[in-house]
Amino acid sequence: MQPIDEEKLGLFLKQTSGMVAASFNCAITVLGDRLGLYRALAEIGPCDSQSLADYLNLHERWVREWLHQQTCIGQLEYSAELELFSISAEAHAVLADAENPAYLMGGFDSALAVFPAVSKLEEAFRTGIGMSYDDHGPSCACGIERMGAFTKKHRLVTEMIPEIPGMHQRLTDGASVADVGCGGGLATIALGQAYPRSTFVGYDTSEEALARARANLAEAGVTNVRLCNPLTEPLPRTATFDLITTFDVIHDTPYPQDLIEQIFAALRGDGYWLCEDIKGFESFADNLAQHPVAALLYGFSVTVCMNSGLSTADGAGLGTLGFTEQLAREMTARSGFKDFQLLNIENPMNNYYLLNK
Numbered sequence: 440m441q442p443i444d445e446e447k448l449g450l451f452l453k454q455t456s457g458m459v460a461a462s463f464n465c466a467i468t469v470l471g472d473r474l475g476l477y478r479a480l481a482e483i484g485p486c487d488s489q490s491l492a493d494y495l496n497l498h499e500r501w502v503r504e505w506l507h508q509q510t511c512i513g514q515l516e517y518s519a520e521l522e523l524f525s526i527s528a529e530a531h532a533v534l535a536d537a538e539n540p541a542y543l544m545g546g547f548d549s550a551l552a553v554f555p556a557v558s559k560l561e562e563a564f565r566t567g568i569g570m571s572y573d574d575h576g577p578s579c580a581c582g583i584e585r586m587g588a589f590t591k592k593h594r595l596v597t598e599m600i601p602e603i604p605g606m607h608q609r610l611t612d613g614a615s616v617a618d619v620g621c622g623g624g625l626a627t628i629a630l631g632q633a634y635p636r637s638t639f640v641g642y643d644t645s646e647e648a649l650a651r652a653r654a655n656l657a658e659a660g661v662t663n664v665r666l667c668n669p670l671t672e673p674l675p676r677t678a679t680f681d682l683i684t685t686f687d688v689i690h691d692t693p694y695p696q697d698l699i700e701q702i703f704a705a706l707r708g709d710g711y712w713l714c715e716d717i718k719g720f721e722s723f724a725d726n727l728a729q730h731p732v733a734a735l736l737y738g739f740s741v742t743v744c745m746n747s748g749l750s751t752a753d754g755a756g757l758g759t760l761g762f763t764e765q766l767a768r769e770m771t772a773r774s775g776f777k778d779f780q781l782l783n784i785e786n787p788m789n790n791y792y793l794l795n796k
């Protein structure tokens with residue numbers, strides 16, 4: 440070890456204490472969401488702790504400390520002159536408005552959901568074997584669903600389907616579609632509502648995800664969607680679907696090459712596979728130097744994505760940033776896909792690939 444540089448030590452300590460504060464903030468932000476505190480602040484405007492507590496029928500002392508923490512961490516604003524707390528339009532978009540593309544509350548949900556997994560993860564570093572999605576319980580599936588909800592609700596039908604030649608017309612006339620790794624089923628709901636003559640199957644190996652999908656489908660009143668677990672009802676081995684979609688599934692699954700082969704077999708000759716997967720660089724050095732949210736994605740990887748990809752002894756464990764465009768091209772070509780197109784769909788987190796046989 441080199442001797443300690445006191446100035447660097449001070450800077451490192453400051454940075455690290457900010458991260459400890461951010462870890463506490465994860466739980467406290469989820470509380471703000473669950474208790475409706477952010478939404479209430481937006482509704483009533485600048486207020487003191489008593490008014491906010493009264494509005495939500497909460498205890499003032501708890502609300503006051505929550506406001507102090509939220510202001511110190513930078514998520515809320517405080518006027519010392521007026522002694523009032525408020526939420527900015529930007530903070531509201533990120534923390535409270537599920538209809539805004541910047542909404543990130545699902546990220547806090549997902550991060551909090553993995554805290555109880557620490558002991559199992561410690562063991563995984565020794566055995567090499569990680570956790571399935573269901574080993575996390577219901578909250579992880581819920582966080583992931585919320586993180587990707589905007590794209591499915593507001594961009595899939597209007598921006599993505601038009602990128603697939605002839606697909607809007609085929610779906611309008613009545614086509615057969617599978618969403619593999621459907622999670623909470625939001626993609627099948629959006630498509631099922633837009634294209635009532637088509638039929639949809641949502642496949643997921645996670646019972647927690649399927650339970651959420653069942654509830655979401657019932658709430659949406661969508662009747663042209665069927666859900667199933669491919670562990671008991673695998674994808675058909677014959678060319679069946681006009682369209683198969685996967686949203687952030689391939690990098691997660693323990694056997695990605697097998698899954699790509701199954702998708703190839705289940706797709707009709709004139710069908711398309713729309714594959715959303717994480718945008719990243721081909722090397723760690725480039726991710727470190729250039730990826731704007733590499734730390735967030737590697738955090739997800741250790742706790743959720745690589746963890747799930749290694750949930751079996753021979754799992755591939757690609758990791759969140761592991762299914763790069765280059766690897767996607769190689770693996771899909773190996774399974775027989777002839778055409779591979781990177782679609783021009785703007786998304787800071789994901790790439791969209793369109794494949795056909």
Ligand SMILES: C[S@@+](CC[C@H](N)C(=O)[O-])C[C@H]1O[C@@H](n2cnc3c(N)ncnc32)[C@H](O)[C@@H]1O
Pocket residue numbers: 572583584587619620621622623642643644645648669685686687688691692693698
């Ligand atoms: C990151 S989540 C994405 C869920 C959903 N597509 C979304 O965007 O919200 C990945 C999902 O893929 C599922 N999954 C992983 N491997 C699978 C497989 N071989 N077949 C079906 N589902 C799979 C997981 O259970 C999990 O629900």
